[in-house]
Amino acid sequence: MKTFKTLSATALLLATSGMTLSAQEVAETPTPAITEPAIDAVAIRVNGEDIKQSEIQAMADMMLQQAQASGQPVPPAMREQAIKAAEDNMIIQKLVTSEVAAAEIVVTDDEIEATIEQIKTSLPPTIDFDQALAMQGLTIEELKENIKDDTAARQLIESKTQDVAEVSEEDARAFYDSNIDKFAEExxxxxxxxxxxxxxxxxxxxxxxxxxxxxxxxxxxxxxxxxxxxxxxxxxxxxxxxxxxxxxxxxxxxxxxxxxxxxxxxxxxxxxxxxxxxxxxxxxxxxxxxxGGTASFDEVKEQIIGYLNGNAKQEAVGAYLESLRKSATIEYVTADAPAPTN
Structure with missing residues (x-):
């Protein structure tokens, strides 16, 4: 299925995989062109479901294209990282999709339409909605299906953070006192x-x-x-x-x-x-x-609480995704791949 850039759970999953290089690596390595997708062979099986090499390549190329669009060089080392990140994300997507189906999450037409309206209002003035669809190679029905899948996945992920306790003012104060240097103002x-x-x-x-x-x-x-x-x-x-x-x-x-x-x-x-x-x-x-000087606790309290709450939820999501991987049977089909895990 093609990927449309929405506010999606896919974006959340992509964020869990790092693709960073040192400044020296970036500076010393020339920027390669984006390659064509690899041959359409099965690369990984997750609980018996296939992930094809072309799917992995398409996701990796999307990551690299986004990096290039932001002006970041794309050296060969980053290509390797992108392939690994794409493999990990495709595995997580398969696992989350299965969990969504088991949870019987329902996404309403109103929710889909609301997301489409959000996309429309976020487009640059020079690009209308139909042009944006064409640029992504999508039909409106394919977009709606993507939004439905992404929204259901996001709801599943969010449900795993409902029991995360809210950070207290005392926790925020302790963080402030332990990181006072971070609140210095020049x-x-x-x-x-x-x-x-x-x-x-x-x-x-x-x-x-x-x-x-x-x-x-x-x-x-x-x-x-x-x-x-x-x-x-x-x-x-x-x-x-x-x-x-x-x-x-x-x-x-x-x-x-x-x-x-x-x-x-x-x-x-x-x-x-x-x-x-x-x-x-x-x-x-x-x-x-x-x-200059140091920002007072009252000035940054809400910012700290938001930061700590976000970290706690990220940790909960990370633990949930890791538990899915550990309980899954993952088989790397390519010749140089690691042995199956379960």
Whole structure:
């Protein structure tokens, strides 16, 4: 059955298999092209049900295509990981499908239609629903069947977390106290600037003239004969001039030292004295600044509780899926595969 990208239990199962590489492995390995699906032979049997090599290859290629679409390189080592992850996920899908059938989970037409509406509203403005179906190679009936299967699987998975106890405030507090370093907040500032850039080999006299020009611009801003934003658009040599000189928010270590010292020392909303850096002369207006420190427990309590609850549910789902695998008869049919397990 073809796969449509919905909010599905399939996505949950895919998330249980890691496909990570070190930065060095990614950097040193060229990106290969996605290969064609392998020959349509049986690769694995799960409780007597076949998983074909073409199904595994199709899922692995989908993972790799998603990685490529996000701009991530796809070295050969990742291809191997994708095949292994696809095998594991196909096994889990077979086991979950059997459990869904045994549990007699019913998915209503209203639930299916609601998911279709969710898909429609999430599509980019340039792609309509029929185009999206065509891009996936699906008919509407195939999509509905996929949604039905995915929804039933999700309901089964969610049922395995119903007895997971909610994390208490005391648990959250203990996590906070044990991980206090994770809640450190670096000093940040938002600032705008006007830059008169240096040219290569520029003379001291020319630089002095630019400094005098910028001091004059600063005086006009302070006298309110022109706004900082308009002055930046008219005079600044930085691309930020298009945004009135705004550099947005940044932390320490992101700007050259002279610029950083000025930003984190001058008064907020004031137009500071001319600052010289390797780029040229600047005048800076700090629009906001936070001194950093450590977030209080009350500030992050709900975030911690949500994180710990999510972890507890993930562990419950992982234990359930592992129990399904341990009780199943799994036979690897390929010549170099491991022996059957049960």
């Amino acid at each position: 000093p940040k500032a938002s600032a705008s600037h006007i830059l008169l850039s240096f040219e290569e080999g520029e003379s001291d006299e020319s630089k002095a003239a630019k400094k005098a020009q910028l001091e004059g611009i600063r005086a006009e801003i302070i006298a309110e004969t022109i706004t900082f934003e308009d002055a930046a658009k008219a005079h600044s040599g930085c691309p930020s001039s298009a945004q009135g000189g705004s550099l947005g928010e940044f932390g320490k270590g992101q700007m050259v030292p002279e610029f950083e010292i000025a930003v984190f020392s001058q008064d907020v909303d004031s137009v500071g004295e001319v600052v010289e850096t390797s780029f040229g002369y600047h005048i800076i207006k700090v629009t906001d600044r936070t001194d």
